[in-house]
Amino acid sequence: MRHISIAIDGPAGAGKSTVARRVAKELGILYVDTGAMYRGVAWLAVQHHVSPEDERALLQLLREHSLRFEHHPSGELEVIADGQVITPYLRNPEVSETVSKLSVHPGIRRLLTEWQREFAQRYPVVMDGRDVGTVVLPDAQVKVFLTASIEERAKRRQKEFTDKGFSVSLQEMQQAIAERDTRDASRSVAPLRPADDAHFIDSTGKSVEDVVEEILALVERVP
Ligand code: C5P
Numbered sequence: 001m002r003h004i005s006i007a008i009d010g011p012a013g014a015g016k017s018t019v020a021r022r023v024a025k026e027l028g029i030l031y032v033d034t035g036a037m038y039r040g041v042a043w044l045a046v047q048h049h050v051s052p053e054d055e056r057a058l059l060q061l062l063r064e065h066s067l068r069f070e071h072h073p074s075g076e077l078e079v080i081a082d083g084q085v086i087t088p089y090l091r092n093p094e095v096s097e098t099v100s101k102l103s104v105h106p107g108i109r110r111l112l113t114e115w116q117r118e119f120a121q122r123y124p125v126v127m128d129g130r131d132v133g134t135v136v137l138p139d140a141q142v143k144v145f146l147t148a149s150i151e152e153r154a155k156r157r158q159k160e161f162t163d164k165g166f167s168v169s170l171q172e173m174q175q176a177i178a179e180r181d182t183r184d185a186s187r188s189v190a191p192l193r194p195a196d197d198a199h200f201i202d203s204t205g206k207s208v209e210d211v212v213e214e215i216l217a218l219v220e221r222v223p
Contacts (some may be wrong), residue, residue: 004029004124005139006219007132010146011181011192013153015203015211016128019146022212024075024126027219032119033077034129034136035099037112039090040067040079042099047081052101059107069115093166100180103130104187113190130184133195141222144215145194148203153177 004027008020017033024031041058044050044065050057068080079087089095102108109131116136119125127136133143148156154174161168168176184192194200199218203211 002124004141004219004222005120005137006126006142006144006215007137007140007195007198008126008128008144008146008215009130009133009192009194009198010128010144011153011184012177013157014146014148015156015208016146018208019203019211019215020126020128021075022208023215023219026212026216027124027126029124029126030071030119031075031077032116032125032127034112034116034127034132036077036079036087036090037069037115038099038103038108039095040069040081040086041108041112042095042102043079043086043089044081045102046094046098052098055102055105055107058102058105059111062108062111069119091160091164093161093168096176096180100183104183104189106189109189130192131190133198134193135190138195142215142218143195143198144201144218145198146201146203146211150174150178152204 006023008016010016021031044061044067045052045058048061050061065082070078070080072078078085079090113136116127120127120137133140154170154177157177158168158170158173201211201214
C-alpha cells in the first residue's frame with residue numbers, strides 16, 4: 001500500500017473505531033486510535049489522583065510516568081503505562097468521565113498530536129479521533145466525518161458498557177455522551193468539527209459493512 005493517511009473524526013459512539021479498524025484491516029495498514037491516547041493519560045490521572053483540570057500536574061505526571069503506544073501484531077494500538085498494558089481499562093466509566101476534561105489542555109494536545117503525526121509519517125494509517133482531519137493530519141488524502149443520531153450512539157455505548165459488566169441506563173448514557181460532545185465541540189483548542197474537505201457519513205441505520213465500503217470507495221478515488 002502506498003503512503004496514505006485516512007482521517008476519521010466524529011462524536012462519541014458514531015462507530016469510528018469499529019469502522020476505522022475494519023478499513024485498516026482491508027487495506028493492510030495501521031489503525032491509530034487517538035482517543036486511546038487521551039484515555040491513556042486519563043487512566044494515569046485517575047490512578048494517581050491527579051485532577052483533570054490541572055494541566056501542570058498532568059504534564060508533570062507524564063514526565064514522571066512512561067506512557068507508550070505500541071502496535072500489536074493484531075493491528076491494535078496497545079497502550080502501556082509504566083510497563084503495564086492498560087488497553088482493557090481505557091473504556092471504563094471513570095476514564096470516560098475524565099478524558100474529555102483533560103483533552104481541553106493545549107499542552108496535552110500538543111504532546112499527543114506530535115506522537116500521532118510521527119505515526120502517520122512512518123506508516124500508512126487510518127487514524128480516528130476528533131481533530132485528525134482538521135489539526136493532526138490536515139493533508140490526509142481521505143477525510144471522513146462519521147456521525148449517527150444521539151439515540152443510536154447512546155445505544156451502542158450502553159451495549160459496550162454492559163458487555164463489560166457495568167450497568168448504566170440508556171438515559172444516563174445519552175446524557176453522558178451529550179455532555180462529552182458539548183465539551184469536545186466547545187473547547188477552544190482543536191474542537192470537534194468536520195474539516196472543510198471531509199466527507200460526511202451518517203451511520204444511523206447503516207451496517208458497519210456499508211460504511212466501510214463507502215470509505216474504501218473514497219480511498220480508491222485517491223489519485
Ligand atoms: O474516541 P474516544 O471516545 O475514545 O475519545 C475519548 C475522548 O478523548 C473524547 O471524548 C475527546 O475528549 C478526546 N479526544 C480528543 N481528540 C482526539 C481523540 C479523542 O480530544 N483526537
